[in-house]
Amino acid sequence: MSEDSGGGGEKTFDPTPQRLQEARKKGNIPRSQDLTAALVYLALLGVVMTVGSFAIEQAASVLMIFISQPDRLMGHILGPGGPRMLGSILSEALWALGPFFIIPIAAVVVSLIAQRAVTFSGEKLQPKLNKISPLSNAKQKFGPTGLVEFAKSFVKLSAIAIALAIYLRGDLDRMIGAARSEAHVTATLMMDSLKILLGVVCLIATVIAAVDVLWQRFDHARKLKMSYQDLKEEVKEAEGDPHMKAQRRQRAQAIAMNRMLLDVPKADVIIVNPTHYAVALQWSREKGSAPVCVAKGENEIALRIREVAETAQIPIHSDPPTARALHATVEIGQEILPDHYRAVAAAIRFADSLRKAARARGDT
Incomplete structure (x- = not known):
């Protein structure tokens, strides 16, 4: 087993992608x-x-x-x-x-x-x-x-x-x-x-x-095997590297978005500003409860929310002012504010009417 010349102990760990990339830059x-x-x-x-x-x-x-x-x-x-x-x-x-x-x-x-x-x-x-x-x-x-x-x-x-x-x-x-x-x-x-x-x-x-x-x-x-000391030093360097921080932030955002999109099929209605905003709301219909935001986004993310909703046959209600207001004031997992009850109630009635019509067509 090779020894770490820098005193880091036996090199028993497989090389990380970062170490492989550094070796490639050196022509190795x-x-x-x-x-x-x-x-x-x-x-x-x-x-x-x-x-x-x-x-x-x-x-x-x-x-x-x-x-x-x-x-x-x-x-x-x-x-x-x-x-x-x-x-x-x-x-x-x-x-x-x-x-x-x-x-x-x-x-x-x-x-x-x-x-x-x-x-x-x-x-x-x-x-x-x-x-x-x-x-x-x-x-x-x-x-x-x-x-x-x-x-x-x-x-x-x-x-x-x-x-x-x-x-x-x-x-x-x-x-x-x-x-x-x-x-x-x-x-x-x-x-x-x-x-x-x-x-x-x-x-x-x-x-x-x-x-x-x-x-x-x-x-x-x-x-290119690494010692435990090599791994610790690489992690320490990566934590201070702006490029690595940006990559970690992007990965975290991607994971959060994927989790959010998984909740879109649970929504009762999607309120949209046709091209820029989309907010997915779920209402448990329990007494004293208000609809909860399960997903929201703008531009590309809004488009993804619409695509998932269409695949899951979730009604989409176009109300640009309400969509913009909900996107600005309500976080994911939070109930909507009382100021938006009236507009959201209209959207849910619209969604319920579409579901009722769909069931009626299915019965006939």
Whole structure:
């Protein structure tokens, strides 16, 4: 178990979202290079399986002039306009092989985006003494991370070397014989060989990448573990952070609004100023009791109250002056003031008449 260098004790707590965000700002994120390599191999295999034969055949036919007519070509290259001619031949060959470069580069970009590994931080560029410290480097190489990296590299290289040796042992003579064949025959053989080798490499790389992704996430979380002292300091900093205060206030307001909206279906009537205010009132009809405000709001919140009321089939009564007055003077959970009895009584009578009419339609 790692120890807190600052004397805070064992780091046994998982990193908080704030600690993860701070690490990301510094460029410290879980990034699997093996996943990127696997995607590059898969991209190459895709190119080989689709346009690879055509691309290599085109490039081979362009470059075959170096083999078929070397004396004649050399005279042209050494003469006037030779560099331009050589550049034209090479650019044509590279253009034919373009998919072998463009698709893997796209795979690298996809890998970085998928891992959310695109970060811009000056932290990594700053010189640090621990980067040149022999003790720190020894811990990296012989610690858990270094041993896992060594094991992955050893398994990957061993598996690829064994697969390559087995393939070459059985197919070497045919490959040597094809070197004296025509361009399209050589290209076909090369593509067949590439398909087999890349297929094996892709399989090995995919397995290792899957393991590496899990390991990188585990190791990242392990390195960012927190001690009890770390947690206390983070909470103390967060309490004084205006941004965190604003977030807590927003969360509290959201929770309060959701609870308030849950009470809207219990209301007897919603009194509204059509677009700006909405006040939901509930009346127990007990002697001596007055209607109670169970929800209120303006603008967007008023719209949400109306939507919930319409879904719950709660009558909505339009009375702009009363809606504004109730919103200004009555808090949630409080009874309305006597000044509003007459207007609210009219709204409740309106709501009762709508319910009575609805029941009558249901009976018929």
